[in-house]
Amino acid sequence: MAPTTAARVALVPHPQGRGGRLQRLTEDGTPLGAPLPATDLAAAVADLEAAEHPRWVWAAAESGYAPLLPRLPQRLGRCHDLRLVEALLLAHEGRFGHPRSLGAAWARLRGLPVPADLPEGGGAEQDTLFAPDRLQLPPDTDPLTAVLAVHAEQQRRLAAVPEAHGARARPRLLAAAESAGALAATEAPHDGLPWRAEVHDALLTELLGPRPHIPGTQPARLAEAAVRLQQALGGKPFNPDSPTQVLRAFAEQGIRLTTTRSWELKELDHPAGELMIRYKELARIHAAHGWAWQDAWARGGRFRPEYVVGGVVSGRWASRGGGALQIPRILRRAVVADPGWLLVVADAAQLEPRVLAALSGDTGLARTAAGGDLYEALAATAFQGDRDKAKLGLLGAMYGQTSGDIGPLLATLRQRYPTAMGYVEAAARVGEEGGIVHSRLGRPCPPPQDAWLDLAEGAAAAGTDPAEPGGRSMRARGRFTRNFVIQASAADWALALLAALRRRLLALPAAPADRPHLVFFQHDEVVVHTPANLADQVAAAVAESAEEARRLVFGDTPVRFPMSTAVVESYADAK
DNA sequence: ATGGCTCGCGCC
DNA sequence: AAAGGGCGCGAGCCAT
Incomplete structure (x- = not known):
């Protein structure tokens, strides 16, 4: 007879449709009873989450969580993301850069040829996310079998990480924190950072002139800035986007530059220096965060970037597409809470x-x-x-x-x-x-x-x-x-902060439609989009989470990690 | 046409 | 003499 509760539950969606299979597990990965088929996987997962609050085990959040998210009435509390944990374990074993898909881990386990990781992202279609071949498994291998085997082996390897790998190394805590990151990184773009296209557009128009009707043409103010620059350098046309041509144009005026970096231009006692800097500022906004960017990444009132958990060796997140971690400060005024909602913007003061x-x-x-x-x-x-x-x-x-x-x-x-x-x-x-x-x-x-x-x-x-x-x-x-040692430990703390904050936000009394969302994360900064009446509780949750993260990661240090928190309508009003 | 490289700058 | 960590991205540029 299967116990009534399980510490963990493995989850495998069917390649097509809404179904899938579940398997209850003990903490060390031993199956409890037989696999449970589910015709509606999201419904079955939601029931188990409410009843038992297990740690969910899946091949990767991209295939195990993202497709379920739109159909889940409630967010999941905890997970063990096999791909992320595999990457951590490979790092512990000195094997950086080895493939970490479920299929690669399975192949190493079984002594099979190890498949290379697929190129990530690239707008994978929804149906291919479920496909076993994305998990990199051999066609005759049952995904649930592989998930169970790799999970049990990972639990064993986590317990075996040598103490020498950091006197206070806690690989299971790190695996849990990294996995919590996967939950947050999946949910944030699902909910989206509120983005007002008309505010963004007005800002671009103010800086660059009206949006050109013909794509690919320069907006008026940018073209004017180029002409002014050329006139200041003798009037000969050149491409100000080409460092080579810029250096040559300056050289023809007797100005010797080694690079076109703005700090070097700033030193110049020549009007062209300032004009060049101005042109580059405008050109960058246009190229990197202009109308094309808005069309690609901020449609329907939400900015939805792709985060890459553990994308930096230090454990910081990276992003893929949309430049989520490089949004210029000037654009923050386009981030405005929905009517009746507010943004809680919090960053760790002087974290490092x-x-x-x-x-x-x-x-x-x-x-x-x-x-x-x-x-x-x-x-x-x-x-x-x-x-x-x-x-x-x-x-x-x-x-x-x-x-x-x-x-x-x-x-x-x-x-x-x-x-x-x-x-x-x-x-x-x-x-x-x-x-x-x-x-x-x-x-x-x-x-x-x-x-x-x-x-x-x-x-x-x-x-x-x-x-x-x-x-x-x-x-x-x-x-x-x-x-x-500093950047990576700061990332440890930030992951613990995210995990704690997610949990506290989920515990706030709110109907699913009126629940605060963690919608943005950038190294040491979080943005929560929340119904206005919960903003104070969210701000308190942020402070409590920072304290919890300190305790978890650093134990009894006298050092405090204060959050600088603002409750605002527009991101631009924080700080 | 495509891919990989450098440059330069956005964020932390 | 030169001497600052980590990223993503777009444009130019060059090889294929």
Whole structure:
């Protein structure tokens, strides 16, 4: 007889139609009873969610969750995303970049040839999402069998992650947090960030002139900016979008530039410098976030980007299409809550220096990071109140900067906060020596050969030994690992924040149609679209979630992770 | 025509 | 002397 509740339930949709199969599991992946066929998978899942609140196990959210979402009356609480967990485990095993589909994991398990991962995204059709071939399984393999086998094996591998992979490595917590990210990343574009096309359009018209009737032609103001620039450079036509032609045009006026970067143009004592910068600003808005972008990504009053959970080796999310993580600030005024709704915009204040303080256990820096403006406090204790110096110095320490006038700032920090500075310098040394560093929850960085091959080749061409401890490429890897421990631990915290916030939002008393949605996430910032009457509770949930994430990831640190939270109608009004 | 590269800039 | 981490994206540009 099957127990009445199961810790986990595996879910496999049928290739076509609304049906599928479910399998109750114990925590370690042992099946409880026989598979349960469901003619309406979403209904069966909703019933089980309400009754037992299991952790859902699926091949990938793209095939296991996204197709169900429109038909679910209630969001799911927890999941184990086999593809994401496989990627984490492969990283622990030093096998970065190996295929991580269900089919690849199954093949490794069975000693079969391992299929390469399919190119992701690219607007896969709804029906192909269900298809077994997207899971990369052999045609004669039952997907549920593969899900159960790979899941059980992953649970075993998670338990076997060596302690050395970060003294506080908690691979099961990281797997759960990463999987919670998959839930949030699926739901956010489903609900969509509210986007007012007419506000966006008015902004574009104000900057660029009216939308051209003929696609591909330059808007009037942009064309004018190009002409003014050409006139300032002797009147000969050239393409201002071509760095080569720009450099040549400047050279013909006797102005020698090495690049067309805006900071270099800014130094110029020539009217063309400013005109070039202005042209580039307009051209970028037009090309990257103009009318074509709106047509592609912000239709029907919602911006729906594609997030890629774990798309960055540090565990940060990446995005695919729509540039979700690079929306220019100026466009934020197009993000406006629906009538009767509000936006709760919250970002973690000075997250990375706080992470450094918590990670390193530097009591002095921890005191500085206890609350309020960290840079202000740092300036008061170490930089005679100069906040800019404090910020520059600390960021330079975390990025491994050595240029500019930063030397004295770093010296001061090293003297006042030896434990924190020692922590990042130790991480840098591990990287320079070819070692692996880990985030707080144990996410490993890639081994040297992957990302530093090019630099090493460059060094070889220059006649220097890339592997030499003092070599250029090894120092570059030192900067990477120095930053990795902080960026990746910040990503650990942010995933824990997302998981906690999702859970708290789901617990708020609201009918499904009037429920707050987490609609945007950007490294250390969340936007919740909420019925106005729940906005205060959402803001409180954000603060509680930040505290919960701190406790989960960093334990009993005195460091606080305050959220700077605004309740607004337009995203532009936050901050 | 297509694909991969660099450049430069948007975000954190 | 040069000396800052992580991304995505579009335009230009060049090879095929």
